[in-house]
Amino acid sequence: MDDTGTISREPHVLILGGGFGGLWATRALASAPVRVTLVDRTNHHLFQPLLYQVAMAGLSSPDIAAPLRHILRRQRNVTVLMDEATAVDVDARRVTLASGELGYDYLVVATGARHSYFGHDDWAAHAPGLKTLDDAFFIRRHMLEAFEFAERESDPAARAEWLNFVVIGGGPTGVELAGTLAEIARHTLPREFRRSDPRTANVHLVEAGPRVLPSMPESLSEKARVQLCRLGVEVLTGQAVTGIDERGVLLGERRIRARTVLWAAGVAASPLGAQLGAERDRAGRVKVEPDLSLPGHADVFVIGDLASVATDGKPVPGVAPAAKQMGAYVGAAIRDRLAGRTSRPFRYRDYGNLATIGRMAAVVDLRGLRLSGVFAWLFWLVAHVFFLIGFRNRIVVMWEWIWSYFTYQRYARIIIGRERERPK
Structure with a gap:
């Protein structure tokens, strides 16, 4: 009998998380003789690689x-629940949700990651990160309000603080945020303000390591730095953040006075990983077996940003392609279990890295083929449009980018929500 009281002889696969890993696992079980329940805190699947475009009003x-229900509407063996998992009992094969409990025969945990402030959680109030649509709306409002507040200031020093922006973290998200912010200030907004000049805005990108985009070859990191500088971004590498408050950032003894600080420096695994009773790494990711199962519990799989696993001795990165591959693999592995077959160990296929910096500026590393500038930007654009969920989304996004390319305009610049308090 299943959790609704209906008699069912089909094994129940419970999938926690509707991101790339959870959705691809669900799809991989489309024709399998199982009941699938997909649980997510939201009702939608989010294409996170373009989340910064929402935050930057593009x-x-x-x-x-x-909507997850729309994506999976033709998959008859799936039930979608908008709910949140709060606890897992792997011995009893039960998951506690905010609204009750669910049992399972197979469990797939794909609850992803959250922001990590490296032990300084108090910084979160002054430096929002970017993981969800709510985060994107919050950042968009803060960014646009900064220009509005600058327009209201008569004191040049106070106006300069509103036009100072600090992005912490030199990975892909930080690079994309900083580059886009500089474009907005220099090309989108100048004709729209009268008392302040958005072109005087200063965008600082802070990275504690020796270079931006550290996961890419050093030559591409340098090209990314040069392209950022051309956009007007001040790139500060080898600079560790020692403090953040409502008036700016401390880098050792140096203070950058800024009213808008964005966090893109680190992530930590979902706290649900601690419920599984397995060994975890420093970032909280669960160390799994080569087939992505939980040690001692072959019926539990952990995938995506929550999983710590290696291929050929190299850790699998927490990126969308890896989560997709893990999800598809686990779906196939469950099919194998049902058929009495043994699955081969999971192997991650790394097809390369890419990051956009701004208009006609990007870097791409495809297994040794390295591109930068306009060709890399075109490749980045086509790749992201291709992997979007849904035909309508592809057409809309392509049109928005073509329009923005020729006009520099961003028509999603609507401020919604309460105005933030202005510190004294």
């Missing part, structure tokens, strides 16, 4: 998100 939320 795209609207429906352009990069689609």
